[in-house]
Amino acid sequence: MSEKMDIWGRIIDELGRSEPFRTVREGAARGNVAVHGLRGSLRAFLLAFLIREGRGPRLVIAPEKEAEQLRGDLEALLGEDMVSYSPPLRLVPGEGRLPSLEALGLRVEALVRLAARRPGVVVVPFRAVIEPTLPPEGMKGYLLRLRPGDEVDRDDLMQKLVEGGYERVPLVAAPGQFGVRGGILDVFPF
DSSP, X not given: OOHHHHHHHHHHHHHHTSHHXXXXXXXXXXXXXXXXXXXXXXXXXXXXXXXXXXXXXXXXXXXXXXXXXXXXXXXXXXXGGGEEEXXXXXXXXXXXXXXXXXXXXXXXXXXXXXXXXXXXXEEEEHHHHTSOOOOHHHHGGGOOOOOTTOOOOHHHHHHHHHXXXXXXXXXXXXXXXXXXXXXXXXXXXX
16 A cells, blocks of 8 residues: 555544544444535545445445546545546437547446446446446446466457457457457457
């Protein structure tokens, strides 16, 4: 853990000893708590505290500007690996425009976190909530963890990539593409 993360952790722990934070923790332990009036980064500190305690939400929905700020604050407090962000795709029906690969990649990462029940939190702006997406359960069939030394059938893996929306190309240059050169399978993940 970096020194910066250690300092934030100590601050969060100290806040956790305060009466208001203890009251919220006890309410969360009972399964339901309503908190109002938090301003600025105090929301992020409270969420980080609850997440570290294992009682935090898995999904936080907020207005777009607040969601982006909350994401940044939580990444600073918990570390980037503990926070996913599911941005709006900003598609207009009938326009024929495709969403950005970056936005798709972030949404896939958020869905994977939820489907795999990985620790941490997913931050979602209101607008993204109303846009269609796969349910997290739909992602389970496409989750594959490869580790050094694992052996997998290359043709089965390529079929799974195609079914998961990857495009086979001669030279991989962008997210969502894969290519085969001799015995090498090159994948550019979303």
